[in-house]
Amino acid sequence: MKAKTSSEPGIIEMLARSIAVLRKDLVCEFRTRYAINAIVLFAVTTLIAVSFSVGGAGISQPIQATLLWIIIYFSALSGLSRAFVKEEESRTATALKLAASPGAVFGGKLLFNILLLFMLEVVIVPLFVGMMSLQVKGWLLFVMVLVTGSIGLAVAATIVAAIVSKANAKGALFAVLSFPLLLPVLITGIHGTQAAISSSVFMSGIDDLKLLVSYTGVMFVVSLLVFRFIWED
Amino acid sequence: MVFKLLLGIWMSAVIVVAFLYAPAAEGFAQPDAARIIFFHVPNAIVAAIAFIVAAVYAVMHLHSRSLMDDAKSAASAELGLVFTALATITGSIFAHIQWNSWWNWDPRETAIIILLLVYLAYFALRTAVDAPDKRASLSAVYAILALPAMVFLMFIMPRVMFSLHPQDTLISEGKLDITYRLVLYPAILGFIGLYVWLFRIRTALAEIKLKMRRN
Amino acid sequence: MSVVISLELRDISKSFGARDIFSGINAKTGPGCLVVTGRNGSGKSTLLRIIAGLIAPTTGEVVLSLDGQQVPSERRRDVIGMVSPDLALYDELSALENLRFFARVRGICRTDDQLRSSLAQLGLEGREDDRIASYSSGMKQRVKYAFALMHQPPVLLFDEPSTNLDEEGIRAADSIITEHRRQGIVVLATNDQSELRYGDNVLELGGS
Numbered sequence: 163m164k165a166k167t168s169s170e171p172g173i174i175e176m177l178a179r180s181i182a183v184l185r186k187d188l189v190c191e192f193r194t195r196y197a198i199n200a201i202v203l204f205a206v207t208t209l210i211a212v213s214f215s216v217g218g219a220g221i222s223q224p225i226q227a228t229l230l231w232i233i234i235y236f237s238a239l240s241g242l243s244r245a246f247v248k249e250e251e252s253r254t255a256t257a258l259k260l261a262a263s264p265g266a267v268f269g270g271k272l273l274f275n276i277l278l279l280f281m282l283e284v285v286i287v288p289l290f291v292g293m294m295s296l297q298v299k300g301w302l303l304f305v306m307v308l309v310t311g312s313i314g315l316a317v318a319a320t321i322v323a324a325i326v327s328k329a330n331a332k333g334a335l336f337a338v339l340s341f342p343l344l345l346p347v348l349i350t351g352i353h354g355t356q357a358a359i360s361s362s363v364f365m366s367g368i369d370d371l372k373l374l375v376s377y378t379g380v381m382f383v384v385s386l387l388v389f390r391f392i393w394e395d
Numbered sequence: 396m397v398f399k400l401l402l403g404i405w406m407s408a409v410i411v412v413a414f415l416y417a418p419a420a421e422g423f424a425q426p427d428a429a430r431i432i433f434f435h436v437p438n439a440i441v442a443a444i445a446f447i448v449a450a451v452y453a454v455m456h457l458h459s460r461s462l463m464d465d466a467k468s469a470a471s472a473e474l475g476l477v478f479t480a481l482a483t484i485t486g487s488i489f490a491h492i493q494w495n496s497w498w499n500w501d502p503r504e505t506a507i508i509i510l511l512l513v514y515l516a517y518f519a520l521r522t523a524v525d526a527p528d529k530r531a532s533l534s535a536v537y538a539i540l541a542l543p544a545m546v547f548l549m550f551i552m553p554r555v556m557f558s559l560h561p562q563d564t565l566i567s568e569g570k571l572d573i574t575y576r577l578v579l580y581p582a583i584l585g586f587i588g589l590y591v592w593l594f595r596i597r598t599a600l601a602e603i604k605l606k607m608r609r610n
Numbered sequence: 611m612s613v614v615i616s617l618e619l620r621d622i623s624k625s626f627g628a629r630d631i632f633s634g635i636n637a638k639t640g641p642g643c644l645v646v647t648g649r650n651g652s653g654k655s656t657l658l659r660i661i662a663g664l665i666a667p668t669t670g671e672v673v674l675s676l677d678g679q680q681v682p683s684e685r686r687r688d689v690i691g692m693v694s695p696d697l698a699l700y701d702e703l704s705a706l707e708n709l710r711f712f713a714r715v716r717g718i719c720r721t722d723d724q725l726r727s728s729l730a731q732l733g734l735e736g737r738e739d740d741r742i743a744s745y746s747s748g749m750k751q752r753v754k755y756a757f758a759l760m761h762q763p764p765v766l767l768f769d770e771p772s773t774n775l776d777e778e779g780i781r782a783a784d785s786i787i788t789e790h791r792r793q794g795i796v797v798l799a800t801n802d803q804s805e806l807r808y809g810d811n812v813l814e815l816g817g818s
Contacts, residue, residue, distance in 0.1 A: 175717055182714035190702040253698040257757065259664055260692055262715040263684070321540060325533050329523040339520060342513040343540060346547040349505075373551065380543045388536045391457050395529055395665060460666070527627050608628050 176265050183262065183270020187245075188277070196248075197278060201241030205286045208233050213293040221294075227355035230290055231348055235315070237282055242319040243336040245271040246327035264390035268320070272382075275316040275323075283308060296359065303367045304358035310371060311351035314378035318343040321385040324392045346377050402588045409433070409578070409585045417578045428492045431485055433578055437586035438482035442510060443549065445475030445590060450542045453535035465531035466601035467594075468538060469521065474593055476514040478586075483507050502553035509548050513541045614677055615764045616640050617661070617795050622670035624656055631656050632815055635670070643787065643796040643808040648815030654799035655694065657815065658767045661797060662692050676764065688716070691758035693751075694769035701743040705729055705753045708742060709760060716761055728756045732782055747774040755786065764794040772802060 191197055212229055221229075249255040258267060287308065290296065298304050322340040326332050354370030361367075413433040452468035455461075486507065491497045498504060520537055524530035616638065623633035631653040637644065646654050659665045661672050663686040674681040674689065681689055699708045706725055713720040729738050732752040742750060751774045758766060771787070772780050787808055790796050798808055806812065 179715050179717060182711060186700070186703070186711045186715075189707070190700060193702045252701060253696060254700055256664065256694070256697040257699055257712070258715075260662065260687055260690070260697070261712045261757075263687070266715060318540075321536075325520070325537060328529060328533055329520060330525070335519060335523050338516045339537065342509050342516055343544050345509055346544055346552065349552065373547070377543070377547055381540070384540060384543060388457070388539055391532050392536055394663075395532070525627075 176263075176269065179262065179266035180269030180273060183258075183266055184273040184277070187270065187274040191274075197241040197244050198281065201237045201278060201282050202285055204240045205233055205237035205282055206289070208236060209286060209289055209293065213290075216294075223359045224352075224356050226294060226296055227352045227359060229294070230287070230296075230355060231311075231352045233286060233290070234279070234283065234312070235344065235348060237286070238279060238315050238319055239337055239340065241278055241282070242275045242316065243323045243326060243332070245275055245320060245323045247323065247332055250327045259394065264393045265386065267393060268324070268386060268389040271323075272316060272320045275320050276313055279312040279316055280309075283312060298359050299362040300358040300364060300367070303364050303371075304355065306371060307351060307354035307358060307367060307374070310374040310378060311347055311354070314347035314351075314374055314381070315344055317378055317381045317385060318347065321381070321389065321392075324389060328392060328395065343381070347374065350374050350377070398588075399592060402585070402592055405581070405588065406585045409582045412578050413582065417574055425492050428489070431489045433582045435482060435485040435489060436579060437583045438478050438485060439507065440583055441586045441590045442475050442478040442482050442507075443545075444587065445471050445478060445594075446510065446513075446545060447542070448594075449475060450538050453538040456531055456535045457539075460528075460532075462527060462531055462605055463602065465527075465535065466605065467598055468535060470594055470597035470601060472514055472517055472538065473597065474590055476511070476518070478590070479507060479510050479514060483511060503549070506545070506548040506553070510545060513545065517541070614640075614675075615793075615795055616675045617644070617765060617797070618673040618675075619657075619661070620671050620673060622657070622660060622667045622672070624653065624660065624665075624668050633669075635813070635815075637811065637813050639795060639797075639811055641791065641793050641795060642810035643791040643798060644811045644813060645806055645809030646797065646799045646813045646815060647801055647806065649801075652816030654815060655696070655769050658692070658694065658769050658797060658799050661765075662690050662767055663687065674765065688761065689763050690765045690767060691761065691763040692767040692769075693754045693758045693771060694767070695773055696769075697754060699742050699750070699753055699757060702741060704739045704741050705734060705745075705756070706738040708753065709756055712757055713760060718761055720760065725756075725760075728760065729753070732756055733778060748776055748779055751775055752779055752782070755783065759786070766790055766794065766796045767799075768796065769799045770802075771798060771800065772805070 212233065216225075216229075246255075249258060291298070319340055322336060322343060325339060326336045329335055350370045350373045354367040354374065357367035357370065413430055417430065417433070449468045449471040452464050452471060456464035456468060486504065487497050490499060490504070517534060517537055521530055521534050524533055618638045619635050622635040624631045625633075635657065646657055648654055656665070660667045663672075663683055674686060676689065699705075700711070703711065706722065706729070709720070709725045709728070710722070713725070726738055729735070732755055734749060734752055734756075737745070737749065742753065745753070758768075766786075768783075768787070771783050775783060787796050787798070791808065791810070796808070798805060800806070
């Protein structure tokens with residue numbers, strides 16, 4: 163009889179285990195294509211509806227930035243909530259709890275949601291720029307705001323998805339619970355995107371980037387600390 | 396009992412003084428209407444305090460797993476919801492008088508409406524979970540997560556972005572008359588007392604309910 | 611190398627809301643088999659989930675000791691393997707991919723050959739690369755044994771171990787239990803009369 167004698171995993175080991183969870187989720191996702199189909203189709207439909215109604219009208223920059231983030235936000239709502247609900251519904255959560263530490267599970271699910279949002283943006287942002295004839299002056303700022311904003315959205319959406327997977331009335335509850343937590347990301351994301359559209363000076367959006375990074379950081383740390391109270395019941 | 400009596404006298408005095416002793420505030424669009432800040436500001440402050448107390452009891456619950464801590468957290472959130480609603484209404488009335496529009500999406504207005512949404516979401520979550528243990532831990536986690544969102548919306552974003560609200564006029568500059576502060580601070584104290592009194596009633600009620608369920 | 615192991619339940623109780631499932635459960639066992647029996651709804655599965663650390667008891671504690679050292683709760687998943695009807699593996703993955711994933715996430719190294727042979731021992735030879743979704747319920751049950759045993763845990767928790775198993779599967783489960791109870795602990799939740807014979811100790815729930 164051999165007793166396992168692995169000590170507390172370090173950060174590298176935790177990351178490796180998170181990536182194991184991520185790989186598992188990616189394989190499952192590519193075999194069923196549930197989330198990616200839902201999220202991309204939702205985004206494309208919304209984009210076409212929006213651009214159909216306002217496309218040629220030459221709308222102002224604040225409204226362009228707002229529309230882009232609203233499309234990303236609602237698409238995120240349609241796809242990111244699945245992360246934990248799927249494990250509960252297919253009753254695989256028990257096996258995962260028996261084998262994986264809460265940190266690895268949260269890390270893996272978060273990485274999966276970040277990747278999902280990035281995949282969505284790779285499709286939707288060029289389409290948006292084309293269909294809305296968006297003129298971006300500061301591309302670097304534009305991309306950085308999108309990337310940090312998406313990570314922020316993913317962090318808050320992942321922890322709320324974990325809460326919602328344990329409650330009844332999951333669908334409606336996810337939107338209700340996540341909106342207040344996502345709002346700081348949305349407001350600063352819209353503000354920063356607007357700055358990137360209207361100015362080629364990178365520093366014009368530096369305050370927004372700072373806010374995004376710090377909020378995302380705080381939410382990540384708090385989420386990691388409280389996750390085990392949701393996961394282990 | 397004594398606390399309740401003193402509180403009643405104190406609050407009555409605050410109301411009398413707010414309307415009769417404090418001078419009309421020059422510098423506002425309608426000086427007399429500015430008296431509403433004696434009620435608006437304390438409401439907003441108590442709303443923030445109630446929220447923090449709810450988060451503190453949430454942390455204590457996750458540590459102790461005691462349902463009493465959960466009940467206290469929920470009681471504080473409940474009161475926070477009431478005070479937030481009052482702050483929103485009084486603020487909106489004053490905005491209408493001062494800036495001639497009921498709602499401006501000024502950062503503080505955004506923050507208070509989000510606070511309202513957080514509380515509503517919190518209670519939506521509580522009704523969506525049946526098992527008391529699970530309800531307690533999930534809503535505790537949500538109360539804790541909502542705190543950084545509130546701090547960002549209330550204190551950090553208004554500093555970075557433009558606000559219609561007077562920045563720190565009540566704390567630093569001499570824009571407000573000293574007599575104003577002499578009324579405002581006791582008013583804040585009175586509202587905090589009101590919160591404490593209501594919180595103790597809710598807590599006692601929750602304790603009885605928990606005991607009854609156990610038996 | 612032999613490891614001294616003991617499992618102790620100290621005054622465990624569990625209630626969901628106002629409903630008490632059980633209370634005052636005390637038991638202590640060293641290497642061997644502890645059988646938990648009781649009518650349906652008496653809390654056998656709940657007790658196993660508490661021992662596994664999946665849910666917290668309302669009062670009391672589970673003390674697991676290895677070599678006289680108490681195992682901290684966050685390391686309990688390393689020393690426990692569990693088979694239970696309310697545990698499922700990933701339908702979208704093959705049996706081998708499932709095991710590979712669980713090995714990675716546990717941070718243990720297992721070659722594909724090792725994993726294949728563990729599946730072969732459970733009579734799943736030739737089907738390792740098929741998705742679990744295409745398996746019969748008995749085959750799924752067998753994969754769960756491979757999942758529970760892969761990290762060679764000193765404590766095994768089996769909830770109704772012969773669920774869905776055929777004669778051959780029951781024999782495989784039987785050899786796992788008889789083999790393991792010599793040095794490790796097996797906790798068995800069952801109402802099957804033929805499985806009561808494993809019990810070095812028997813804990814009857816809801817008896818009084």
